Amino acid sequence: MASTPSSHIEARQTAYAGNGLFARTAVPAGEEILRVGRPLVAALDSAQLRTTCANCFVSAYNNSQSQDEGAVGGEGTLKACLGCQVVRYCSKDCQSVAWKHSHRFECKIFKALHPNVLPNTVRLVMQLLLRRHNGALSDSAWKSFLDLESHMADFKKSKVQNEDNLTTWQTIELMSHAVVKYSGTKETVDNVQAMLARAMINTHTLTTPTLDPIGLCLDPRTALVNHSCTPNAHVVIDRGCLALRSLRSIPLDAEITLSYIDATTPTAKRSSELQSRYFFTCKCSSCSHLLTCGKPDPPQDPSFERATAAAFGLQSEAVSLQTLEAARKLEAALTALQAFPPYWQPYASIQHQAFLNALSCQIWPLALKYGVASAVHIEPLQYPLPWHPIRVVRIWILLRLMVQILGLLQEKDDAVQALKHLNLDWRNLSITLYRQLRDDVAKSHGTDSSLAAEVKAFGDGLGDPSPGSEQMTAEVALRFLAQQLDRMVIKV
Ligand SMILES: [Zn+2]
Numbered sequence: 001m002a003s004t005p006s007s008h009i010e011a012r013q014t015a016y017a018g019n020g021l022f023a024r025t026a027v028p029a030g031e032e033i034l035r036v037g038r039p040l041v042a043a044l045d046s047a048q049l050r051t052t053c054a055n056c057f058v059s060a061y062n063n064s065q066s067q068d069e070g071a072v073g074g075e076g077t078l079k080a081c082l083g084c085q086v087v088r089y090c091s092k093d094c095q096s097v098a099w100k101h102s103h104r105f106e107c108k109i110f111k112a113l114h115p116n117v118l119p120n121t122v123r124l125v126m127q128l129l130l131r132r133h134n135g136a137l138s139d140s141a142w143k144s145f146l147d148l149e150s151h152m153a154d155f156k157k158s159k160v161q162n163e164d165n166l167t168t169w170q171t172i173e174l175m176s177h178a179v180v181k182y183s184g185t186k187e188t189v190d191n192v193q194a195m196l197a198r199a200m201i202n203t204h205t206l207t208t209p210t211l212d213p214i215g216l217c218l219d220p221r222t223a224l225v226n227h228s229c230t231p232n233a234h235v236v237i238d239r240g241c242l243a244l245r246s247l248r249s250i251p252l253d254a255e256i257t258l259s260y261i262d263a264t265t266p267t268a269k270r271s272s273e274l275q276s277r278y279f280f281t282c283k284c285s286s287c288s289h290l291l292t293c294g295k296p297d298p299p300q301d302p303s304f305e306r307a308t309a310a311a312f313g314l315q316s317e318a319v320s321l322q323t324l325e326a327a328r329k330l331e332a333a334l335t336a337l338q339a340f341p342p343y344w345q346p347y348a349s350i351q352h353q354a355f356l357n358a359l360s361c362q363i364w365p366l367a368l369k370y371g372v373a374s375a376v377h378i379e380p381l382q383y384p385l386p387w388h389p390i391r392v393v394r395i396w397i398l399l400r401l402m403v404q405i406l407g408l409l410q411e412k413d414d415a416v417q418a419l420k421h422l423n424l425d426w427r428n429l430s431i432t433l434y435r436q437l438r439d440d441v442a443k444s445h446g447t448d449s450s451l452a453a454e455v456k457a458f459g460d461g462l463g464d465p466s467p468g469s470e471q472m473t474a475e476v477a478l479r480f481l482a483q484q485l486d487r488m489v490i491k492v
């Protein structure tokens with residue numbers, strides 16, 4: 001996918017936050033606003049280096065897009081760079097593109113440090129410096145990076161500490177020594193520190209198309225997009241290409257906005273996160289009116305605070321165990337909060353964690369119960385647009401779970417015993433969900449995205465609805481399923 005700078009947008013000065021990106025034409029909902037192509041720079045998290053192609057970011061566990069024949073998934077489908085053994089690729093093409101682009105400058109450095117690996121922010125800044133010093137980064141690209149805000153003074157003042165009790169500035173100082181030492185740059189330490197600060201404040205999380213975080217990426221064009229807690233756009237990263245897409249319709253001359261944080265948390269929490277990580281006070285309409293997802297913030301009520309503390313305690317005990325024990329703790333955490341609306345955090349995120357935990361423990365009926373409850377009672381309130389990427393990805397997981405359950409029911413497998421007495425047409429339900437998903441993924445990710453292709457291939461395998469079967473919308477089908485599951489007691 002080539003870079004196609006769009007005529008939809010232009011950078012303009014905002015009244016409150018330096019530059020921003022504005023719509024030069026009206027943009028309908030669910031459209032591509034700007035396709036950046038390959039971002040200026042990206043770096044995988046250290047933990048992802050073994051399992052993710054360092055060029056196109058396809059995961060070894062979802063490698064249907066690989067150009068190498070016979071790829072069936074798993075780490076073995078990625079080939080390690082013979083020089084450093086640190087980065088891996090899904091194909092010879094990816095390896096050769098990455099080598100020409102930047103890896104030829106960093107391979108020896110990675111090799112000398114192997115099996116140790118530098119942190120992703122260090123690798124990201126080092127790559128920019130190495131490309132610049134080797135004539136592989138244009139003047140305009142270099143300038144557009146240096147023009148980004150560094151917030152150096154704010155970083156120096158910040159008292160926020162990481163898990164090693166280092167302030168953000170101390171972390172920047174440590175990282176700058178590593179960048180200078182390993183890149184051999186002639187830049188001053190001050191300059192390197194400013195680059196690290198720029199990287200920390202202007203990166204997006206690098207994600208898979210299903211929104212799993214896998215690293216960091218930075219592009220000066222999308223770095224100009226300012227924050228709103230009710231954003232009108234979102235970022236999709238697919239096969240190494242970054243695109244900005246509209247969530248809602250964006251009128252001519254309106255500012256394009258992204259959410260830098262989890263906007264489902266209450267105003268006070270959003271404010272403190274935006275202040276400590278990005279050094280600004282959000283003045284969006286949600287923050288001005290103390291709203292969370294369009295509704296008043298949860299009240300400061302002692303009983304809610306007690307329940308929240310109890311739930312967090314149980315959640316922290318569950319965090320490291322992908323087990324039945326964790327399933328019990330998470331269920332207890334949800335029970336502690338059951339007197340309050342389910343879309344108030346932390347109920348919503350704990351229920352999602354319980355869903356993922358039940359999936360990994362293969363307790364299929366329980367996973368279905370949590371997943372359907374979130375899709376019916378929580379996600380439409382948190383993200384009112386059905387094509388919001390988070391809703392699309394969660395429906396995609398739910399659809400695959402339903403088809404898995406359909407297969408196990410046909411095999412009379414004991415793992416789905418609890419669902420047997422529900423007299424449901426699982427295949428028709430799955431087809432209904434698929435048809436909605438097919439339309440929504442075209443808006444969230446684009447019709448030519450790898451996720452749209454994967455969804456379509458999966459849906460084609462389901463066939464057509466049975467003749468004479470009742471056709472309902474996905475919303476009605478999920479509500480019906482939620483009612484059935486609510487009455488069911490699932491022991492763990
Ligand atoms: Zn690749």
Ligand SMILES: [Zn+2]
Pocket residue numbers: 081082083084085086087103106107108110
């Ligand atoms: Zn290498």
Ligand SMILES: [Zn+2]
Pocket residue numbers: 228229230270282283284285286287288
């Ligand atoms: Zn806000």
